[in-house]
Amino acid sequence: MTSLTLERLSVRYGARWALRNVDLHLDSGECVLLGGASGSGKSTLVRCLGRLIPQCLPGSVSGGVLLGGRSVEGLSVAELSRSIGVVFQNPRTQLFNVRVEDEAAFGPRNLGLDDGEVERRVAWALDAVGLTRLRARTTRTLSGGELQRLAIAAVLAMGPRLLVLDEPLANLDADGTRSVIGAVRRLNEEEGVTCVVVEHRLATAAAVAGRTVLLDHGEVVADGPTGEVLADRPLLARLGLKATDDAQPRWQKLVGPRAARDAEPLLAMRDVTAGEGSPPALTAVDLSISRGDFVALVGHNGAGKSTLARLLAGLLKPRRGVLLHGGRRPRPGSGVGVVFQDPTVQLLCDTVEQEVALGPRNLGRRDRRPIAAALAATDLTQYRDRAVYGLSLGEQQRLTIAAVLSMAPDFLILDEPTVGQDWAHMERSMDAVRRLHEAGSTILLITHDLALVERSASRIVVLDRGRIVADGAPRLRRRRREVAACASA
Numbered sequence: 001m002t003s004l005t006l007e008r009l010s011v012r013y014g015a016r017w018a019l020r021n022v023d024l025h026l027d028s029g030e031c032v033l034l035g036g037a038s039g040s041g042k043s044t045l046v047r048c049l050g051r052l053i054p055q056c057l058p059g060s061v062s063g064g065v066l067l068g069g070r071s072v073e074g075l076s077v078a079e080l081s082r083s084i085g086v087v088f089q090n091p092r093t094q095l096f097n098v099r100v101e102d103e104a105a106f107g108p109r110n111l112g113l114d115d116g117e118v119e120r121r122v123a124w125a126l127d128a129v130g131l132t133r134l135r136a137r138t139t140r141t142l143s144g145g146e147l148q149r150l151a152i153a154a155v156l157a158m159g160p161r162l163l164v165l166d167e168p169l170a171n172l173d174a175d176g177t178r179s180v181i182g183a184v185r186r187l188n189e190e191e192g193v194t195c196v197v198v199e200h201r202l203a204t205a206a207a208v209a210g211r212t213v214l215l216d217h218g219e220v221v222a223d224g225p226t227g228e229v230l231a232d233r234p235l236l237a238r239l240g241l242k243a244t245d246d247a248q249p250r251w252q253k254l255v256g257p258r259a260a261r262d263a264e265p266l267l268a269m270r271d272v273t274a275g276e277g278s279p280p281a282l283t284a285v286d287l288s289i290s291r292g293d294f295v296a297l298v299g300h301n302g303a304g305k306s307t308l309a310r311l312l313a314g315l316l317k318p319r320r321g322v323l324l325h326g327g328r329r330p331r332p333g334s335g336v337g338v339v340f341q342d343p344t345v346q347l348l349c350d351t352v353e354q355e356v357a358l359g360p361r362n363l364g365r366r367d368r369r370p371i372a373a374a375l376a377a378t379d380l381t382q383y384r385d386r387a388v389y390g391l392s393l394g395e396q397q398r399l400t401i402a403a404v405l406s407m408a409p410d411f412l413i414l415d416e417p418t419v420g421q422d423w424a425h426m427e428r429s430m431d432a433v434r435r436l437h438e439a440g441s442t443i444l445l446i447t448h449d450l451a452l453v454e455r456s457a458s459r460i461v462v463l464d465r466g467r468i469v470a471d472g473a474p475r476l477r478r479r480r481r482e483v484a485a486c487a488s489a
Contacts, residue, residue, distance in 0.1 A: 004066070008021045020219050035215070087164070185208045195209075200241070242423045255470040289312075336413065340415055
């Protein structure tokens with residue numbers, strides 16, 4: 001067990017303050033929920049706890065971080081790794097090994113533990129996040145949600161006294177969310193591990209946190225019992241947050257009868273098998289998407305959703321079967337816009353405005369009004385001159401959406417576009433997507449967010465273990481009671 005103290009912690013990136021005079025103390029064994037809008041300073045605070053700023057990342061730091069009353073500046077790397085376990089927003093940045101079990105064992109082995117203890121910790125950590133059945137898999141065959149759980153398992157296996165989780169529920173399905181929340185609760189309540197959980201899904205994370213701290217523009221604006229802080233609806237509204245989570249039902253029960261399709265679909269898949277490994281990510285998939293559809297693609301982590309999206313975007317070839325876009329084989333860039341789970345893989349320019357302008361420029365378009373409109377729609381106008389990699393992950397996700405919106409693609413694929421975003425910005429971005437759909441574009445939305453599906457999609461396709469198990473119109477509005485029943489099952 002260990003305490004954590006921040007003393008007037010301030011971080012500046014150039015002329016911009018990310019944190020300003022943050023004072024915070026966590027008693028040993030306390031679990032705190034840290035919330036705030038995208039760009040409020042949450043991830044910067046996490047990086048300071050892991051001593052990444054200024055040692056590894058640029059930034060001017062003042063004030064102090066104390067662990068058990070001792071400054072982290074005085075701790076060696078070995079001491080720090082034994083004391084603090086940090087899971088960052090993007091799991092790909094902290095995974096090093098080819099196989100799942102080797103990744104989970106990496107930390108304990110580097111702590112010098114014997115083989116028996118390493119195996120005990122690996123088995124416990126993988127079980128805690130629901131990955132035992134995948135321990136022999138290669139990491140490159142995992143979905144985004146499975147990678148998220150693996151990063152958490154790798155940190156849990158090291159047995160930290162302070163556990164810091166930055167958006168641990170992003171990309172997770174209902175089962176994964178329950179596993180991670182359960183693991184945090186056990187560590188905190190049974191072993192006395194001090195926990196900091198950074199999360200936009202406030203109501204879900206509130207289940208393990210007796211105290212909530214909210215940041216706004218780098219300053220603490222609320223600090224108190226979780227129930228009291230989350231009951232302050234005017235404050236949450238001002239910060240663009242909400243304290244209610246929508247139920248996560250079993251999707252199959254929420255799909256109605258299949259609607260009639262156009263004779264000539266925009267996209268058609270027949271008997272498609274794709275993906276590495278055995279079994280493959282997709283097996284014998286038949287799917288057609290009509291022009292003007294708004295399709296929600298849902299399913300558990302590892303169901304094959306992202307693989308299907310890459311196929312439809314022309315970024316992956318099927319191992320077997322036929323895939324046609326407008327009667328032809330799809331190719332990258334042929335009227336298709338894609339927003340990936342990880343925004344960093346598609347950011348190419350120095351500044352925000354340059355990034356949004358890149359697509360229209362490459363298409364030979366000189367009208368700058370779509371660029372300005374995309375920036376405004378995603379609330380990035382004030383950041384137009386900001387360095388792309390000076391943005392938070394949520395802001396980068398909005399930037400990738402803006403960059404695609406500025407091109408007004410005929411077919412738009414969004415793979416978990418709400419990751420890292422607060423509720424207000426998520427709604428604003430999705431409003432822009434819905435307007436694009438109303439203008440005639442076809443939309444494929446991959447998400448675990450039921451409420452977002454309800455507000456947007458005209459059709460739900462459910463994937464399970466690489467196969468389509470349901471496809472039809474949503475029944476959500478007519479089956480509120482069933483939603484609640486499914487969520488509690």
